Amino acid sequence: MPVTWRDLLDIFLVALLLYTLYRLMVGTRALNLVRGVLVYLLVWFIASLLGLSTLSWLLGNAATLGAFALIVVFQPELRAFLERLGRGQRFSSGPLALEELLLGLSRLSEKRRGALIALERRTPLGEYAVSGEILDARLSARLLETLFYPGTPLHDGGAILRGERLFAAGCVFPISESQIGLGTRHRAALGLSEVSDALVIVVSEETGAIRVAEGGRLSPPLSLEALRERLKGVARA
Numbered sequence: 001m002p003v004t005w006r007d008l009l010d011i012f013l014v015a016l017l018l019y020t021l022y023r024l025m026v027g028t029r030a031l032n033l034v035r036g037v038l039v040y041l042l043v044w045f046i047a048s049l050l051g052l053s054t055l056s057w058l059l060g061n062a063a064t065l066g067a068f069a070l071i072v073v074f075q076p077e078l079r080a081f082l083e084r085l086g087r088g089q090r091f092s093s094g095p096l097a098l099e100e101l102l103l104g105l106s107r108l109s110e111k112r113r114g115a116l117i118a119l120e121r122r123t124p125l126g127e128y129a130v131s132g133e134i135l136d137a138r139l140s141a142r143l144l145e146t147l148f149y150p151g152t153p154l155h156d157g158g159a160i161l162r163g164e165r166l167f168a169a170g171c172v173f174p175i176s177e178s179q180i181g182l183g184t185r186h187r188a189a190l191g192l193s194e195v196s197d198a199l200v201i202v203v204s205e206e207t208g209a210i211r212v213a214e215g216g217r218l219s220p221p222l223s224l225e226a227l228r229e230r231l232k233g234v235a236r237a
């Protein structure tokens with residue numbers, strides 16, 4: 001049968017759809033889930049091919065139950081994914097007010113004020129924002145200083161930056177289990193960086209050191225210059 005322009009269009013659209021889905025999932029837990037499901041399906045397929053009836057029966061029945069379990073467990077990711085799909089474009093949090101952020105961080109560090117600030121990138125952090133207070137205010141150094149002033153109602157917890165807006169404050173981030181020796185502020189920074197592509201900045205109340213968590217890794221204390229370089233990439237993104 002000859003290949004028509006319809007077949008080519010069909011192939012192109014399917015490829016585009018798969019690529020779009022992949023781009024939407026990069027940097028989220030959902031990508032690992034898809035990998036897991038693919039491995040599961042492969043094992044199931046091989047078991048059926050080899051006629052291993054008990055194993056393929058077991059995997060077949062577990063798949064039905066598993067599908068429901070996955071919907072429940074990954075409900076936040078599914079919601080975020082559909083939100084991003086609904087926006088019709090790649091999520092982008094807009095330009096970062098880099099100098100204001102750096103000025104705020106240097107003052108917080110100088111005065112040894114503990115702070116936790118997540119820079120939202122492609123993974124939406126809305127589910128963490130609603131655990132605190134939505135502010136959606138223009139970011140300024142003075143606003144950061146005010147927010148993390150000890151004793152104020154919003155100084156506890158983390159702030160979320162969405163582009164040049166300080167989107168939320170007083171938010172609860174997931175605590176990492178990977179480095180039990182760290183204090184909870186640093187573990188919360190690591191935890192959020194494990195489940196999202198956010199870059200999370202921590203200022204230590206004890207030492208004033210500024211560190212960055214990204215992709216489940218915590219940097220050593222950074223100088224302002226090193227931090228500027230690190231953040232420039234985010235500002236451009």
Ligand SMILES: Nc1ncnc2c1ncn2[C@@H]1O[C@H](COP(=O)(O)OP(=O)(O)OP(=O)(O)O)[C@@H](O)[C@H]1O
Binds near residue numbers: 185205
């Ligand atoms: N799950 C969380 N999400 C956001 N912020 C949190 C979370 N858990 C703790 N924090 C913040 O961390 C503060 C406690 O910091 P703690 O002293 O335990 O951490 P630390 O990593 O040793 O930091 P520091 O060096 O500033 O003392 C809390 O007052 C709160 O503001």
